[in-house]
Amino acid sequence: MLPHPVTAEALADAAAEPDPGSLAAAQRLRRHHPPEVAAAALEQVTLRRRASGKFGDRAASLFFTRDGLEQATRPSVAAHHAGRFVLAGVRRVIDLGCGIGSDAMAFAEAGLEVIAVERDPHTAEIAAANLAGRAEVITGDAEEVADALIGAGDGVFLDPARRTTSGRLWRTEDFTPRWAFVTALLDGSRTVGIKLGPALPHREIPAAVEAEWVSDRGETVEVSLWSGPGSVPDSRSALIMPDHRLVADRTGGRPAVAGPGRFLYEPDGAVIRSGAITVLGEELGAWLLDDQIAYLSADRLTPTPYATAFEISEVLPYSEKILRRWVHDHDIGRLEIKKRGIDGDPAALRRRLKPAGDQEATMIISRTPVGARVLIGRRVR
Template identity: 45%
Template sequence: MGRVNATTPTGPAGPAGPTDPLAAFAALRTPEGAELLAGLRDHDPARELATATRLRRSHPADLVSAALGQARLRQRAVAKFGAEDAHRMFFTPNGVEQATRTSVATYRAERFARLGGVRSVADLCCGIGGDAIALARAGIRVLAVDRDPLTAEVARANAAALGLAGLIEVRCADVTEIDTSPYDAVFVDPARRGGRGRIFDPEAYSPPLSWATAAALKAPRAALKIAPGVPHEAIGPRAEAEWISDGGDVKEAVLWFGEGFAPGSFRATLLPSAATLVAAAPLPAPPVGPVARYLYEPDGAVIRAHLVADIVERCGGWLIDETIAYVTSETPYESPYTTAYEITDRLPFGMKKLKALLREREVGVLTVKKRGSAVEPEELRRRMKLRGPHSATVFLTRVAGAPTMLIGHPVGR
């Protein structure tokens, strides 16, 4: 048993030193730990030292530092899980970092649930349970597996804290030893971070993408979560690949296998609306031409899924440069997949010219967008010395290979 003991605290001035993480976590779930954590819900991290000193007068030092650490993680987790869940759940630093946010996990779980016939899922690499929770809330029974004992314990505590223990069985094991044959589907979210940070090579994921793909192909249906930047060549012809963004930020790519999915197709899905764009095969290269009256910035999921050509076709336009994902057209086009701008000025790149133009137009608020330019938006804004009642958007980009500035404003504003 580690130094923090659930029933016999070490006393107000408990000895300092390393603590068994499982024992420290168990202590947090005792009535005393729960009370401490509840009291830290809205605590100000800037006052952590003073708070720790005060709490150590009446609680064991190890428990106080575990509670403060957990309170910090809960505050970080609010962005992913929302305040209501985050303050009932438990986290590890890696667990909160790597967990799927609720919006994306729910979307994926519901896609599984809508298929019908998916009543149980083996969640291989469950972490602290982000996906397992969403699957259970979609009415699916889950076997949640993680080889890290503390992470598995935290996943178990989260299932209990959210009233989902009846649907989620957590097992601490290596996923390569799990028999997934009793389950209707498999979900794999390999660890993509190692001791040296983010891992880009899919074969260096734990477990490697080739293992995860083989596990997926053995199951009637499967989903693999991968990095959104994964090279398309790594995907293979048997998966439907989907890129998911939330609020305009690309969050992940997921490969779907089995009945009900479309192998070889590429999909972009935008949350929260769940608007979804799909192409059955790679699209031909779109035309390129001069900047017209309207400019469209496709959502990142559309770009990652290589579906910009689809937008070009829908709006009857063309690209401004064959290597840049800005689409242009003479007539306005409204779509959930792009943000539309009306372009008023086109200038060759140059700080002086831009400054003069913004002064003449009395622009006090400047949004800087860039694609194919190395200029730092903050630095540019600082050098413009903006003053005036108007706002504008500047695009720093390339048009037919030439560094160019396009000035305009969002359509409808």
């Protein structure tokens, strides 16, 4: 089933276009297809090519909307969501606000019965095309249909709409469905998963709910809230896909603060957002360079999936004159600049330093106990 008004012939013609977003491509397709069919096919091919970074080769057989692609769950993370329901003993999942169906597809592939709900009729049609009969898709408002759909033993998944035509929404009170509806689902009576943006403040997380920050391929992509069977109440954790988990210590302790050691660790975003940096510091025997900055340092190297390690060769004052001379003297051409807690644009600084040689280096700019310093590092692979 293809979403209206796309046809297989128009999709094939659009896929043959090197630049489906160009005026020339639109003119060529309109010679053989009605304007609305040509436009829809070109839009799908454009979105499929954009989606390849998130969905890989699978993108070529899926359908998207622009907003749906932005909010869609990566297949690996969706499979993780599905696995949580399976481990909790759930047999049917009610996916409230399914979008283009990325999570619903993973639920169905995991052997779960799925009812997917989407408020926007066009997006619901896209979801139905992607699910291809593997789940029931209902067009409706999650708040209005939830009571009628959710039965005893059902799991519930919800990815609230966090975008409008004006852009991304940041305040929970602006989400759809209403935040009060979302949090009411997390009462512990059934297995419930709520997918949210990773910047969700800890203060917004209801009591006794598990919060799991997820990083995939180096990018922190979400925080999911879980309650009911299969969840760990009142826990905060970082999950580095596929299976590295670091649970935060909720006692409020922090690592000591000291100057740079031989190695610097840049923790993964999920570790930072979950508050697990203290636990990571203990595992690495590391300290902070500044109490408010998420750089850890140590004198010995400990392999870890939770941070990127750099071996520090020099520590310089934060002076552009000194840095420019260092770049020149060391024949640096490929220069990576990282910073935390210091004002300024790394890209602009890099241009001013004028790297033009054959060597490469990483500069890490941070506050330290003795002021701003630049750590010259080599990424440890």
